[in-house]
Amino acid sequence: MSWLRIEKLAVEVRGKLILKDFNLNIEKGEVHVLLGPNGAGKTTLIKTILGFKNYKVVNGHIFFKDKDITNLPTNERIQMGIGVLFQHPPAINGLKLSKLLTVCSEKRGNNTECTDELSSDIQQLATRLKFSPEYINRDVNLGFSGGEVKRSEILQMMVLKPDLLLFDEPDSGVDVENVELIAKIMRELLDRDKIPSKQGKSGLIITHLGYILKFLGHITRAHIMMDGTITCSGDPALIINSIMKNGFEACRECVSCVENSSLLKEVDFTL
Numbered sequence: 001m002s003w004l005r006i007e008k009l010a011v012e013v014r015g016k017l018i019l020k021d022f023n024l025n026i027e028k029g030e031v032h033v034l035l036g037p038n039g040a041g042k043t044t045l046i047k048t049i050l051g052f053k054n055y056k057v058v059n060g061h062i063f064f065k066d067k068d069i070t071n072l073p074t075n076e077r078i079q080m081g082i083g084v085l086f087q088h089p090p091a092i093n094g095l096k097l098s099k100l101l102t103v104c105s106e107k108r109g110n111n112t113e114c115t116d117e118l119s120s121d122i123q124q125l126a127t128r129l130k131f132s133p134e135y136i137n138r139d140v141n142l143g144f145s146g147g148e149v150k151r152s153e154i155l156q157m158m159v160l161k162p163d164l165l166l167f168d169e170p171d172s173g174v175d176v177e178n179v180e181l182i183a184k185i186m187r188e189l190l191d192r193d194k195i196p197s198k199q200g201k202s203g204l205i206i207t208h209l210g211y212i213l214k215f216l217g218h219i220t221r222a223h224i225m226m227d228g229t230i231t232c233s234g235d236p237a238l239i240i241n242s243i244m245k246n247g248f249e250a251c252r253e254c255v256s257c258v259e260n261s262s263l264l265k266e267v268d269f270t271l
């Protein structure tokens with residue numbers, strides 16, 4: 001079954017066409033990586049999948065689990081099982097992270113009692129992410145460092161347990177040690193260690209670095225996005241090697257350079 005299917009999507013933001021003829025299909029159990037230069041429209045894609053206002057679909061459709069969600073409100077999309085780690089999530093003055101986590105847990109059908117105490121399950125998850133009770137009782141993302149923001153986003157995903165996980169630059173602004181921690185949890189959330197027939201989660205990972213992918217096991221497919229559309233798709237190791245060696249600008253001239261293995265041998269990057 002297709003977990004995420006995007007057909008001929010065109011999206012306008014404040015009167016400007018950002019996504020154009022965008023197509024993507026992610027089957028149940030698949031993890032794809034999306035690469036592209038700044039301004040290509042990657043974050044716009046994520047916000048459109050979530051149904052943010054100001055991101056106006058002017059053509060095409062988005063399907064999740066074969067249901068057309070193009071016009072569904074954001075909260076219904078989340079309840080259906082879409083989870084996002086945002087590139088720049090907002091700080092929320094007056095809302096404690098602990099409260100947000102409890103609400104997330106309730107939305108997933110857990111009978112958390114109406115108390116200010118966090119359930120022991122959530123506390124354990126927080127400890128794994130190196131969050132002390134003091135952090136959990138702070139306002140969401142307010143004054144958090146870059147790495148703390150990403151870990152707070154991952155923690156919310158661990159509680160929500162989505163079926164389709166969208167990661168918008170989970171590694172940006174994070175030190176190496178915490179990239180490995182975040183990657184380890186992403187690997188679990190994506191069912192990467194289960195046998196293929198038991199892998200029920202799907203993922204789309206946006207990253208500049210490629211480094212985080214080393215920890216995630218098999219990546220099904222990589223895509224290069226430029227100027228609001230996918231210009232090249234294929235084997236992740238080949239594509240990432242090519243970008244590391246030749247940069248995105250080379251893609252503008254010749255996307256088929258990934259087939260030229262002599263270009264790739266000099267870069268030591270294996271997934």
Ligand code: ADP
Nearest residue numbers: 013014018036037038039040041042043044045
């Ligand atoms: P990427 O994530 O690939 O770096 P973005 O999706 O953030 O790219 O941005 C793509 C283009 O859309 C940029 O030109 C950006 O300025 C524009 N854009 C995105 N969101 C908005 C917005 N809310 N208002 C105005 N322009 C926007």
Ligand code: MG
Nearest residue numbers: 042043044087
């Ligand atoms: Mg972005």
